[in-house]
Amino acid sequence: MTDILDGFTAAFYLLIGLDSDLIEISLRSLHVSLTALLFACAIAFPLGTYLAVQRFRHRRTVISVLNALMGLPPVVVGLIVYVFLSRSGPLGVLGLLFTPTAMIIAQVIIITPLIASITHQAMRDLWADYHDLLISLNATKRQRIATLIIDGRRNLLTAALAGFGRAIGEVGAIMIVGGNIDHATRVLTTAIALETGKGDFALALGLGFVLIALALLVNLSIHWLSRTESDGLW
Amino acid sequence: MLPLRVTGAMVRRRGKTLLGPIDLELAGTGLTVVIGPNGSGKTTLLRVMHGIERLTAGQIAWAVPMAEARQRQAYVFQQPTMLRRSVADNLAFPLRLSGQPQAQARETAAEWACRIGLGDALDRPALRLSGGERQKLALARALIRSPKVLFLDEPCANLDGRATRDIEALLVEVRDTGTRIVLATHDMGQARRLATEGVFLRSGQVWESGTTLLTAPQTPELAAFLKGDIVL
Ligand SMILES: Nc1ncnc2c1ncn2[C@@H]1O[C@H](COP(=O)(O)OP(=O)(O)O)[C@@H](O)[C@H]1O
Ligand SMILES: [Mg+2]
Numbered sequence: 256m257t258d259i260l261d262g263f264t265a266a267f268y269l270l271i272g273l274d275s276d277l278i279e280i281s282l283r284s285l286h287v288s289l290t291a292l293l294f295a296c297a298i299a300f301p302l303g304t305y306l307a308v309q310r311f312r313h314r315r316t317v318i319s320v321l322n323a324l325m326g327l328p329p330v331v332v333g334l335i336v337y338v339f340l341s342r343s344g345p346l347g348v349l350g351l352l353f354t355p356t357a358m359i360i361a362q363v364i365i366i367t368p369l370i371a372s373i374t375h376q377a378m379r380d381l382w383a384d385y386h387d388l389l390i391s392l393n394a395t396k397r398q399r400i401a402t403l404i405i406d407g408r409r410n411l412l413t414a415a416l417a418g419f420g421r422a423i424g425e426v427g428a429i430m431i432v433g434g435n436i437d438h439a440t441r442v443l444t445t446a447i448a449l450e451t452g453k454g455d456f457a458l459a460l461g462l463g464f465v466l467i468a469l470a471l472l473v474n475l476s477i478h479w480l481s482r483t484e485s486d487g488l489w
Numbered sequence: 490m491l492p493l494r495v496t497g498a499m500v501r502r503r504g505k506t507l508l509g510p511i512d513l514e515l516a517g518t519g520l521t522v523v524i525g526p527n528g529s530g531k532t533t534l535l536r537v538m539h540g541i542e543r544l545t546a547g548q549i550a551w552a553v554p555m556a557e558a559r560q561r562q563a564y565v566f567q568q569p570t571m572l573r574r575s576v577a578d579n580l581a582f583p584l585r586l587s588g589q590p591q592a593q594a595r596e597t598a599a600e601w602a603c604r605i606g607l608g609d610a611l612d613r614p615a616l617r618l619s620g621g622e623r624q625k626l627a628l629a630r631a632l633i634r635s636p637k638v639l640f641l642d643e644p645c646a647n648l649d650g651r652a653t654r655d656i657e658a659l660l661v662e663v664r665d666t667g668t669r670i671v672l673a674t675h676d677m678g679q680a681r682r683l684a685t686e687g688v689f690l691r692s693g694q695v696w697e698s699g700t701t702l703l704t705a706p707q708t709p710e711l712a713a714f715l716k717g718d719i720v721l
Contacts, residue, residue, distance in 0.1 A: 385570060387570060388566070391541055392582070393559045406572060406574065
């Protein structure tokens with residue numbers, strides 16, 4: 256029990272003392288997950304919107320695949336990315352294994368289906384609502400998509416936040432492809448796993464607090480966004 | 490761009506004929522009411538004329554190329570779509586689509602908002618408006634590009650007398666300044682107040698049409714319908 260109390264106290268001092276390890280790890284976590292989020296959104300927003308607006312032959316199949324990909328276990332994604340990036344793998348020459356770039360790639364693969372799926376659902380509802388008006392006003396295809404993205408921006412933000420929440424708390428994949436190397440690929444989740452294993456509760460808890468704070472922030476934002484949505488604002 | 494010629498237009502969905510075959514011509518000036526029992530095809534006919542309903546057979550032709558005709562007509566849906574934007578941005582939306590600069594579009598939007606009594610609601614979310622205010626907003630949004638032809642699908646269903654009177658006043662004004670109007674309605678009082686001619690639909694067919702439709706019905710079905718009897 257005292258161990259834990261000591262841990263809390265030490266974690267508190269690490270936090271208010273702006274411990275350099277803690278800051279470095281937190282910043283790297285943010286860097287990796289935000290970069291992954293940026294790429295994932297760049298793929299998922301247009302993809303999800305396109306799937307909502309455009310009818311084509313295998314649309315239903317693509318949507319099913321997307322929903323199935325959402326359930327991919329991160330560890331398996333990590334394993335596959337590892338195989339591709341390992342020295343003997345097809346992308347081995349790039350030398351990306353055990354770098355933040357490898358972690359970003361893994362996270363992009365994990366969160367893109369999630370963001371695309373939420374985007375698709377929201378855009379499908381909005382399109383059903385706007386369809387007749389946009390057709391009647393003779394809007395071009397580009398104008399239709401632009402209108403949906405502008406008016407659905409809150410839904411897109413919600414999708415992005417959900418993706419970020421998943422990325423920042425993810426440990427399985429980035430542990431495998433990043434290797435949890437000190438001062439190179441160590442991030443919040445992998446460091447917590449390591450420090451807990453070593454019995455250094457102070458740093459683990461300090462990192463844990465940062466992670467919880469980030470997760471809370473994300474979830475509160477999503478809650479707030481979806482509440483203003485149902486309020487009949489936009 | 491008038492006349493509009495509808496020839497042999499037919500709409501079938503899942504093996505059922507919803508409309509047609511229909512032949513009619515829309516020309517001159519004035520306001521045509523489309524009347525008929527529920528499910529007789531009023532909405533479908535309006536959508537066909539507006540060019541947003543896929544035809545199974547037949548065609549529609551304006552006196553100008555289709556692309557130009559599409560730009561110069563507007564449609565007010567029975568349940569008007571409110572964009573998740575402010576009243577001002579809803580009004581300005583069609584102008585923005587046609588490439589007008591923001592400032593100019595907003596100015597025109599503000600003028601229209603005043604005309605429909607929403608002058609002090611410019612920044613309110615359109616989704617917060619009442620049913621009557623929504624219909625007026627939808628009407629103003631349809632008129633803001635000064636269309637040559639305007640279609641309205643039961644614009645006053647579920648509205649109180651005051652909102653109905655405001656909308657009818659605006660329609661009369663627009664009609665008398667040369668906009669060709671086609672109005673579907675089940676309110677015979679409204680039809681009498683506004684119409685210069687009419688079309689009576691029954692099971693997807695034009696049963697009777699003309700300028701004396703409401704005053705001198707030629708068929709027993711229309712006479713019964715105008716009397717308020719149940720006609721299927
Ligand atoms: N997309 C559709 N698929 C199948 N039936 C439809 C569709 N749209 C309308 N209908 C049917 O077509 C008929 C005519 O509808 P509508 O034009 O809305 O009539 P009205 O506006 O006069 O009430 C109705 O029987 C309606 O149920
Ligand atoms: Mg109808």
